[in-house]
Amino acid sequence: MSAVPFSKISSPLNALLAATGLLMVALLTTPDLTPQARFACQLVLVAIWVAYILQLAGTFLSQRHHLPGGMPPLLIDVVAVLVPLAAFLFVGSRDRSLYCAIWLLKPLRDSTFFRLMAKVVANEYRNLLGVTSVFASVLFGASVAGYVIERDIQPDKFGSIPQAMWWAVVTLSTTGYGDEIPQSLAGRVLAGLVMMSGIGIFALWAGILATGFYEEVRRRDFVRNWQLVAAVPLFQRLGSAALIEIVRALRPRTVPAGAVICRKGDVGDQMFFIVEGRVSVATPDHPVELGTGSFFGEMALISGEPRSATVSAATEVSLLSLAAVDFQMLSSSSPEIAETIRKTAFERRGGLPKE
Known part of the structure; x- marks a missing residue:
């Protein structure tokens, strides 16, 4: 059987194979799994790995004359085959199957999302850097303030700026694990200000990316529609x-x-x-x-x-x-x-x- 048709494995089938493989990886970490079930899971992983070998061969054969345009899918196919193989050869039997988690990349091999994301980041990098600078400034400022306010009250948690920075990250992201809590009134006021700052900063990040995605998708749609409209003879006389x-x-x-x-x-x-x-x-x-x-x-x-x-x-x-x-x-x-x-x-x- 020719390997080339395997290069045409559809995105849904890639996702199904990857999901099946990851399910087998998860099941193999179950302590009370019977030997028969463990062996069956390993057979499924081997079968998927063989399918990925054929897909790699098909991808290479079909794109050998124009590799630069096909490099992302080819690289993902190579990694999906070589990483589990290296784990089988050099890693202990207990953790071998964990390296099949690299198959998380397989559903993304034909996705245009990362190219679109790279375009959006390239277009909006100045705004993103600006918000990131604000985030870093607020983070460090909150860490210094938390250290000054709480170091004498909680020296084990706020005894240095690096220690206080963990609290600042948790608070600025509004995660609030609760492992480090300011005890003084000034510290709690500071925490409230940091939380509100975090909400605003993350909203700016989300807004910039959402606007960038919208503009890029609209730009692509406009170009595509322009090409379609220009192909209609009735409209070719228009300015x-x-x-x-x-x-x-x-x-x-x-x-x-x-x-x-x-x-x-x-x-x-x-x-x-x-x-x-x-x-x-x-x-x-x-x-x-x-x-x-x-x-x-x-x-x-x-x-x-x-x-x-x-x-x-x-x-x-x-x-x-x-x-x-x-x-x-x-x-x-x-x-x-x-x-x-x-x-x-x-x-x-x-x-x-x-x-």
């Missing part, structure tokens, strides 16, 4: 300003082959532009196919009538949908585009179906 408005108004959608896009008699609240693929329009005489660059569903927006035909995907089709309210906006900002749509709609009404 950049009008095209930006269209990009913001249109919504991308992918429909699998055979799926119904809209049904006859439905209320028409949007029209569709075909970016790629073909759709089939059911007519009384014979189906009519529309391909890349065409549009349909416009008559329902223009006349307000229900859908006059059922439209389904003849192939997998990439669409851009335009809602009724956005169609009115398009009519105002780009009257020549709206006129073309209206003209096509009335021509179809006379000959082709009235989607």
